[in-house]
Amino acid sequence: MTDLLPAFQRALAQLPLVAILRGLTPAEAPAIGQALVASDFGLLEVPLNSPEPLESIHLLRDQCPGALVGAGTVLTPQQVREVHAAGGQLIVSPCFDAAVVRETVALGMVALPGVLTPTEAFGALAAGAHALKLFPAEMASPAAVKALKAVLPRGTPLLPVGGITPEGMPAWHAAGADGFGIGSALYKSGKAAEAVETTAREFVAAWRRLAG
Numbered sequence: 409m410t411d412l413l414p415a416f417q418r419a420l421a422q423l424p425l426v427a428i429l430r431g432l433t434p435a436e437a438p439a440i441g442q443a444l445v446a447s448d449f450g451l452l453e454v455p456l457n458s459p460e461p462l463e464s465i466h467l468l469r470d471q472c473p474g475a476l477v478g479a480g481t482v483l484t485p486q487q488v489r490e491v492h493a494a495g496g497q498l499i500v501s502p503c504f505d506a507a508v509v510r511e512t513v514a515l516g517m518v519a520l521p522g523v524l525t526p527t528e529a530f531g532a533l534a535a536g537a538h539a540l541k542l543f544p545a546e547m548a549s550p551a552a553v554k555a556l557k558a559v560l561p562r563g564t565p566l567l568p569v570g571g572i573t574p575e576g577m578p579a580w581h582a583a584g585a586d587g588f589g590i591g592s593a594l595y596k597s598g599k600a601a602e603a604v605e606t607t608a609r610e611f612v613a614a615w616r617r618l619a620g
Contacts, residue, residue, distance in 0.1 A: 411516040412476065412497050412498075412516060412517060412518050413518065413538055415476060415497075416451075416476060416498070416518045416538060416539075419450040419451050419475075419476055420451075420539070420565055420586070420587060422448070422450060423448050423449065423450060423451075423612060423615065424451075424565070424567065424586055424587025424588070424615075425449060425451065425587055425588055425589075425590055425611055425612070425615060426451040426452075426453055426500070426520075426567065426569075426587070426588070426589040426590065427444050427449050427451065427452050427453065427590060427594055427595065427608070428453050428455065428480055428569070428589050428590060428591035428594070428595070429452065429453060429454050429455070429458070429464075429595050430454075430455045430457070430458055430480070430591060430592070430595075430597075431458050431459070431595075431596065431597030431598075432454050432458050432459075432461075432464050432595070432597070433458070433459045433460065433464065433597070434459075434460050434463040434464050434467055436464075436598075436601075437454075437463075437464040437467040437468050437471070438467055438468075438470075438471040439601035440595065440601050440604055441467070441468045441471045441472040441475070441477075442471060442472065442601070443601040443602070443604045443605035443608065444472075444475075444604065444605070444608055445472045445474065445475055446605060447605050447608035447609045447612055448612050449475070449608055449612070450474065450475045450476060451475065451476050451498065452468055452472065452475050452476070452477045452478070453477075453478055453479065453480040453498060453500050453589070454468070454477075454478075454479055454480065455479065455480035455481040456479050456480065456481045456482060456483075456487060456491075457481050461479060462479075462490060462491065462493075462494040462496075463494075465477055465478070465479060465491065465494045465495060465496050466494050466495050469495040469496075469497075476497045476498055476518070477495070477496060477497055477498065478491065478496040478497050478498025478499055478500060478517070478518070479491040479496050479498070479499060479500065480500040480501070480502075481500075481501070481502060482499045482500065482501050482508060483501065483502075483503075483505065483508065484505075484507075484508065485507050485508055485510075485511035487508075488508055488511040488512050488515065488517070489511065489515070491517075492515045492517060496517065497517055497518060498517065498518045498520060499512040499517050499518065499519055499520065500520045500521075500522075500541060500589070501520075501521045501522050501541075502522045502541075502543055503521065503522050503523075503528075504521040504522065504523050504528045504531055504532045504535075504537075505521070506531065506532075506535040508521065509521055509532060509535040509536050509537050510535055510536060512536075513535075513536040518538050518539070519532075519535075519536060519537045519538050519539075520537065520538065520539045520540070520541050520567075521537050521540065521541065522540075522541040522542075522543035522569070523540050523541065523542065523543070524542065524543065524544075524547065524548065526556060526559060529556060529560060530560075533560075533561065533564065538565075539564070539565035539566070539567060539586075540560075540564060540565065540566050540567070541567055541568075541569050541589060542556070542566055542567065542568040542569065542585075543568075543569045543570055543589075544569070544570035544571075545568035545569055545570035545571055545572065545580075546570045546571045547570075548568070550579045550580050550582065550583035550585075551583065553566060553568065553580060553583040553584050553585050554583040554584055556584075557583070557584035565586040565587065566584070566585060566586050567585065567586060567587045567588055567589055568580050568585050568588055568589070569588065569589030569590075569591070570589075570591070571593075572588045572589070572590050572591075572593065573593050574610050574611055574613075574614035575614075577614050577615065577618060578618060581618045581619075587615075588615075590611055593607070593611075594607050594608060594611060595607075
C-alpha cells in the first residue's frame with residue numbers, strides 16, 4: 409500500500425478538489441500555497457511544464473505541511489523519481505502510462521493518471537492507480553461519468569479535469585463525480601494570492617453545497 413494513501417483518502421473526504429497550478433513560479437509558490445490552504449484546499453499540483461516546478465514543489469511542501477503536494481503533466485518514470493526527490497507526494501498525468509503508475513506506487517506516492525475510456529481506466533487501476541483523472545473533461549460529459557461509475561470498482565475516485573467551474577460542478581456531481589481538478593479557473597500565472605484565495609473559496613463553497 410502506498411504510504412500516503414490514507415492521507416490522500418482523508419484529503420478527498422475533506423475537500424476533493426485538486427488545485428492545478430500551471431505556470432506557478434517559485435517566487436509565487438509560498439503565497440499561493442498559503443492562500444489555497446487558508447481556503448481549505450489540501451491537494452496541490454504543480455505541472456512539470458511550469459517554470460522550475462521541482463523548486464515550487466519543494467517550497468510548497470515547506471510552506472504547506474498539512475497539504476499533499478505533487479506534480480502534474482508527469483510523463484516518464486524518470487520524472488516520477490525527480491518529483492519524489494523534490495518531496496512530491498502526488499503524481500498526476502494527462503494520460504495513462506503503466507510504467508509511470510508503477511514507479512509512483514513503488515516510491516510510495518499517490519498515482520492519479522488521466523483516462524478517458526473504460527480501457528484506460530481499468531488499465532490504470534490494474535497498474536496500481538489510486539484515483540482516476542477524467543481528462544480532458546471537455547471531451548467527455550456528465551453522462552460519461554455516470555457510465556464509467558457504473559462499471560468501475562466501487563469506491564474508485566473519479567475526478568473530471570478540464571474546464572471545471574463552480575457553475576458547472578452540479579451536473580458532474582449528480583452524475584457521480586467524486587471531486588475535480590481545477591486549473592485556469594482557479595489560478596493563472598501572475599494571479600495575485602488574494603485573488604486566488606477569493607476564487608478558491610468560491611469553489612469550496614460550491615462543492616460544499618453539493619456535498620451537503
